[in-house]
Amino acid sequence: MQNKGALKFLAIMLAIACAFQLSFSFVTHSVRSDAAEAAGGNSAVEQAYLDSMKSQVVYNLGLVKYTYAECQEKEINLGLDLQGGMNITLEIAVEDVLKALSNNSTDPAFVQAMAEAKKAMNNSTDDFITLFANAYRSVAPDGRLAAIFGTYELRSKITPESTNDQVIKVLRESCDAAISNSFNVLSTRIDRFGVIQPNIQRIGNTGRIMVELPGIKDPERVRKLLQGTASLEFWTTYTAKELFPMMMQANEEVSALLAAADSTATTAAADTAKAAPDSTDILAALGAARDGSAPKGAEAGKVTSLFSVFQPMQDGGVIGMAQSYDTAKVNTYLNMPQVRSLFPRDVRFMWGIKGIKGSPTVYELYAIKGSNDGRPALDGSVITDAVGQHAQTGSSAEVSMSMNATGAKIWARLTADNVGRYIAVVLDGYVYSCPIVNGEITGGHSQISGDFTIAEAKDLANILQAGRLPAPAQIVQEAVVGPSLGQESIDAGMTSFVLAFLLVLVYMLFFYNTAGFVANIALLANLFFLFGVLVSFGAVLTLPGIAGIVLTMGMAVDANVIIYERVKEEIHSGKGLNLSIADGFKNAYSAIIDGQATTLITGIVLFIFGTGPVQGFATTLIIGIITSLFCAIFITRLIFVAMLDKGRNIRFWNRITEYFMANTHVNFLKLRKVSYTVSGLVMLVMVVSLAVRGLSYGVDFSGGRAYVVRFDRMVTANEVRDALDKVFSEGLEVKQYGNKDQMQMRIVTQYRYEDDGDGVTNEINEMMYRALAPLYEQKISIDDFTTTVSNPYGIISAEKVGPSIAHDIKVNSLIAVVFSLMAIGIYIALRFKNWQYGMGGVISLFHDALLTIGIFSLLYGLLPFNLTVDQSFIAAILTIIGYSINDKVVIFDRIRENMHLFPRRSRKENINHAINSTLARTINTSGSTFVVLLAIFIFGGEVIRGFVFALMFGVAIGTYSSMFIATPVAYDLLTRKDRKMGKAIAE
Missing domain, CATH: 1.20.1640.10 (Multidrug efflux transporter AcrB transmembrane domain)
Structure with a gap:
């Protein structure tokens, strides 16, 4: 056999590589076992332990060391069907983006073309812009899209002479930017949700985004979180120098409150009736925040002050920093009424969107200066263009930003009033950038500089450019x-x-x-x-x-x-x-x-x-x-x-198998x-x-909602069907799911499956609960029935597929x-x-x-x-x-x-x-x-x-x-x- 040595070497190296890859799963399993042992059945403490371990080195190979978070990224990923969780396909509302780009045009041909395109979405694999272009061509053969989309914001891209094809190209680029922005926003929201091994990916050029969230505990919260429209805002900030004395006072106040919590821990329950209305809540929150940081393996033991989990700054736009697993505790302490009263009434604390360079688990805290009406100094609607590019000097990158006339006036006044101070770029309640103002900026053209990589600059430019567009994501499959x-x-x-x-x-x-x-x-x-x-x-x-x-x-x-x-x-x-x-x-x-x-x-x-x-x-x-x-x-x-x-x-054989079918003719x-x-x-x-x-089509092909419901007694499909017939009138199907002793039914309905409105899923779940609750021997609450991820009975899996998908x-x-x-x-x-x-x-x-x-x-x-x-x-x-x-x-x-x-x-x-x-x-x-x-x-x-x-x-x-x-x-x-x-x- 030729090349025997080379093959042996290849096999050995492949075996070593596979063993190395699989070793991460054993490490993470060991950490989770330690967490479960330390928590003693307390899920909150177990999660706090795991959060505290994210930045800790748990796998030391000498020259290379891996934190728990890095090991998690390399372990075996289990699908939702093996560990429970949520799988969602979201579709960006391109229809709303086009309306915004047209400044909500009421042109009859535009309105009719939009309606026909929306209708055609249910029976076509083309994207919305293609369907809109075809519909407009049919409705208004001689119409000019430049007259509809030649707005002030798009004047640099669409002129009166632009052809319909050129306009469609611009619209497609703008919508792609909005979809990319939504993808980035959703990624950030999911990262902040604390889910282990989330998966989010764009599905080709369909405008759809697939999200997998294993082990999620609150599906309704996820729906609200993922379907909200991002809000891009510009806020002025307080500096660290202005707030540092107050931070010192806050630290002393938190220390006193924590000491009080310790001294009253044994009597708080007995004296609840005598306590002030909010004191018990404060002590409970302090105790929960502190206990959450106590599991073994965390760097900080028992929290005794604010500065135990928070490092204050004395100068600059950042007022302090904290480890990712301590940000919730910092929020708890800063929002205590006794602590909150030490700061200006208009201050709002916001965290940076990601960890600092060199220490990705350390996050920066900013102090946003609010306004009387609660509105930002400027919002994303004024942005007309933004480009991430290499800086003219140095190796860093910067973002070049342009605004419309209204935005340019406000921006000039805002920068003139804040020379030497900081303005925060905020999206979804998190600070993406907080540049210092070097001087008044007129004309609406400015550069945002910072310690950006070119990729980070492009991401920020994308957010600025698409931040003005209302591009909510609608759940089309779940x-x-x-x-x-x-x-x-x-x-x-x-x-x-x-x-x-x-x-x-x-x-x-x-x-x-x-x-x-x-x-x-x-x-x-x-x-x-x-x-x-x-x-x-x-x-x-x-x-x-x-x-x-x-x-x-x-x-x-x-x-x-x-x-x-x-x-x-x-x-x-x-x-x-x-x-x-x-x-x-x-x-x-x-x-x-x-x-x-x-x-x-x-x-x-x-x-x-x-x-x-x-x-x-x-x-x-x-x-x-x-x-x-x-x-x-x-x-x-x-x-x-x-x-x-x-x-x-x-x-190669035995007596029985030697001539097995060897002599057939x-x-x-x-x-x-x-x-x-x-x-x-x-x-x-x-x-x-x-x-x-x-054929019996599943919801994948027919569209609709499918549930697997578990009962606490033996029920028949006819009983379940008769109960549901009273509330669901469309496309109802009930079948036994699994063996009869599992007491499970699969229920499929097409009731309002085309409706992507907020709260429809909850409404249908409640209708199903009211219909099926009488079939249970023991009383079951609506929360137990509908909380898919934690209940032994009720809905144990749910699926929804919209007509277009x-x-x-x-x-x-x-x-x-x-x-x-x-x-x-x-x-x-x-x-x-x-x-x-x-x-x-x-x-x-x-x-x-x-x-x-x-x-x-x-x-x-x-x-x-x-x-x-x-x-x-x-x-x-x-x-x-x-x-x-x-x-x-x-x-x-x-x-x-x-x-x-x-x-x-x-x-x-x-x-x-x-x-x-x-x-x-x-x-x-x-x-x-x-x-x-x-x-x-x-x-x-x-x-x-x-x-x-x-x-x-x-x-x-x-x-x-x-x-x-x-x-x-x-x-x-x-x-x-x-x-x-x-x-x-x-x-």
């Missing part, structure tokens, strides 16, 4: 999963994972003896590498992702099976063990690579067109294919070489007319079922399936240099997909588990396509080899021989994968049972179509081609 359901998913996933893994190990060991043991070692290595690569890429592990890993294990043995069957053939032909192994690997490479390449194509398509859990499944599938190839081809070979060098015997092509007839009839039944019964999901799913079929067909046609093979493959894949879709139509409502067609079902279809084509490619590869080795045989003989000679591989691979899927189906939980059922059916039908559809179709097409060529030659 899913909330309670931790109890998440824990059930973890338990079910781990049970299925362990059982399936053991089944594969036993299967390989039984069937291939010593070689099976080697394959198992490679499988363990594959699992280790797979998790290591997943963590290094920052991938999120979801329940479908676990299913993907388990399925990958089933498919991983496929490469070993192909190799081992080839080695068995070489040994039976009379070759020695060394040569048989070498030739077996060499002859198996093309089939392995072709088969895995086609599966990889479907994985990539899934990743591109899927979202959320589907992407998680695709990620594990893609990584699993790559690691499986490496382990099956290289790790297995290295072990064989080492064993042969030591003179050890390697057995089935005339598969002779049976093709029967298989065509059977498949045609079954396809007809499926088409009729699709036409008559249709449902339409997009349907279109993207259809594109994904069609694109996958085309890509695979083209690959096979090119790889085998005959379009007939590609056509045979595509026809059989269409057959597999149609039958799988049809079985969901035929059996939904008849089987005791969910057969809903949603994104996960599309993922199953694409996985079936990838898996099924793997089978077919192996047979095609053997046909190609036979045609080369036995040119004198007829095509029919070579094809029949190819199917028969690969039959053992086909049955072994399908059998091992089916056994794995069966384990997931039985033990994997209700959430993915329908998904796994589709895969099980697809594996079975794909194995059948490989032998009886794909190859016979390719044969018939090739024979037809030969006949045409023969006729042409004769003529």
